[in-house]
Amino acid sequence: MTKLRTDGIITQDPQVISKTCELFYKHLYKSNLSTEAMEIFFNSLSNIKTISDNNKAICDSPITILDIEEAINKMKLNKSPGNDGLTSEFYKLFSKDLSCFLHKVYIESIDNNKLPPSLTQGLITLIPKPQKDILSIENWRPISLLNNDYKIIAMCLAKKLKCALNDIIDETQSGFMTGKHITNNIRLVIDILDYSDLITDNSFILFLDFYKAFDSIEHEFMFRALDIFGFGNIFKESIQTLYADANSSIKLPFGTTKRFDINRGIWQGCPLSAFLFLLPMQLLSIHFKNSSVVGLSIAGRVLSITQLADDTTLF
Template sequence: MTKKSVYQMTESGGQMACDFATQTDRQGEGPQRQAFPWTIWESKESTIDEPIEDEPLPLIEEVKAAIKKLKNGKAPGLDNIPSELLKASGPTAIKAIHHLCCKIWNSKTWPTEWKKQEIVMLHKAGDPKDCGNYRTIALISHNSKIMLYIILERLKAKIENELAEEQSGFRPGRGTSDMLCSIQVMIEKVIESHKEAYIIFIDYSKAFDSVDHSLLFKTLTMMGFPPHLIVMIQSLYTNQEASIRWNNQHTESFKILKGVRQGCILSPHLFSLYTEQIMRETDVDQYGIEVGGRKISNLRYADDTALFAKNHEEASKFIEEN
């Protein structure tokens, strides 16, 4: 049997965090201290003033399809209901789940328990006393994933239409190899034409943890997503709470004020839409290089971004203005 060690974490200034509450509070600092590098919109509450037209209720077939998508062997959330139990549901249980989903759909309000997250700390490498050497995973209710899958399926076509061709993250049939190959081809074409070109690589710090919620909702509204579904996503993010599990104990719940939700299937897509709006507001299309008769200004994979400039002056201008 492998012996597990219990480590004591240090405070920001290097002092020892000497009790459970202090240690877990220290672990919770990371995501809340990060800020997204570009502030494009005014940070104000996004509201939908017009009367909201309700989207059609979820069909029981949508519920069944969502349950089938749940993955086996995944740790449950704080409700301790495993996905295997939900996937083994008979007709009566599925009917009850469908009724609950319809009730949530009509009220546009998520159950409090479905919004709670359990955060688990996993040691990566280095000094185990340094909380910077840990990564977090968030466990959410498998019940909530049923509703999330239904919402995602309703949004997929619209999401695909809003994202630029340059974005390959979280899209079917695309991967990092496509982006690397594209960059390699562009470099070869520039060399063949005896021209100069500059590539600016952008690495966002804690990008997923730094998304401003009000700006996210404003983005969805500006892009014309169904108001009903926007309100449901707002409800999911409003007053969401988490607790950290550490040494088989849990902290008191705390509110999550920034970032897309860890462990949530909507999060990668919401993040892509958020960064899509950043690229639109930044007007990156004024920069770029000509390849095969087409001007290419950027290539993206999730939060990894490569921007292209035709010369040093253009590259410097972009950096200075952004």
């Protein structure tokens, strides 16, 4: 990013660009939660599936040295590190020694609900969205470069969470779910369009696009979602620990901005993010299915919603 439109004026001034980026993302990641609205939403829900007792026990089980070694082994090579500069290659080279050390750090952090400061720091790099006006800051996607010691604990927790998702996520969600593909949703929409030509009932298809979907998830809402889906306190507190005191700065061609707090949003670049994001999306699906919208009845089955992560289609 070497130039940006701010207040209707195109600027190449590094200080102006830096300040504009800092203020935009500082505002984006500032919590805007209405506790009253959240309570009304959760009280309106019914027919909520919860995770099995076995998966609850798996999620609540302590992180082991073996978990850490497996996470390090699965780390991809030639990836940009966080701001500490320690690469995945470094962790792989010293895996045995570091696993024991990291295990002590993670267990103590979860017990105290507080990570070491270096694990809470992200470095956001901005990627232009294809075929968008890149002079507008809204058309850049923030990808967080996270320190690998943070990503390792996130990978350990993601492995646990992934095991439980099949208990609670509907088959109408194709995003980030094993065995699902984008073509499932495309084929379904095409079939419904073909079917609509054969019936006389009035019907519609509505496609929803969420503004800054990952970046607008309220942390407290996400933690409540863990409660309502039946996750135990130990796992929930582990997730809360990862998001406590989170902060970031933005990497630009001429330096980095000042640090700012991350009080909402799910870090794009975190191994946990995709799976955590499915929880509020599933609550949206439940809320819609509990509404007065009838949906489309085909061969005795009612279809009202499909999702590919945040890409939501209503019938």
